[in-house]
Amino acid sequence: MNIIRLLVASLLAVELSLSVVNLAVAKDWQALSKAQQNVLTEFASDWSSLPKTQQEKLALGAQRWLTMDAQDREKALGHFKRWQSLAPEQRQALKQRMQQFRQLPKAQQQQMRDAMRKFQKMSPEKQRQLRQQFQKAQRQKVLRQQQKQQQRQQLRKQQKRTPRG
Incomplete structure (x- = not known):
């Protein structure tokens, strides 16, 4: 069960954005609900030394976990x-893509969510077809870009060879 708690806390700390939910989060471990403490047991001994933002993310993650049904969990x-x-490297790439997504206008984010659904x-x-x-x-886009780059390089070579005057 400890691995599940750690797993959940880590997952939710990575994925949650504080801007989504504005809850008052306790700075003190004892101020967390017993249910939150139970989910976050792995962090109990280090809680006071964690940055406030991490505490907030973990507390929000624990609260979110507690509201999930079994299927969502x-x-x-x-x-x-x-x-x-x-x-x-794959994790880092996904984190960067998620940051890029979060920087998009809300309307564009919603369009992308709708398209994914x-x-x-x-x-x-x-x-599979799509x-x-x-x-x-x-692939075609990459080929066109490569062709344009080759054409520009050839043009530069020709311009260097041709005397100006």
Whole structure:
């Protein structure tokens, strides 16, 4: 059970954004609810030395965990296990993508969420087809960029060879 508590606390500390929920969070361990303390047991001995922002994230994460039903908890645990299985470079890349996403205007974030939900409702075959189309378009884009770069390089070489005057 300790691994689950640590897992949940770590997952939620990474994923939660304080701007989403504005709760008064205790600076003192004893001011946390017993349920929050139970979820955050792994942090009890270090609580007072943690930065306030980390305490807030952990407390909010514990509160969120406590409001989840069993299905949502299983889903969160699955996400955490997948996260743990990623290479450090992959985790860093995902963190950067998430930061970029959070910097987008709220309307654009919502459009992306809606598109993802729509994609997830599609059949596996349709998802596969769309992925293939996307990958093909990405390859073509890269090829066009490479061609433009080669053309610019050739133009520069020609300009160096041609005397000005």
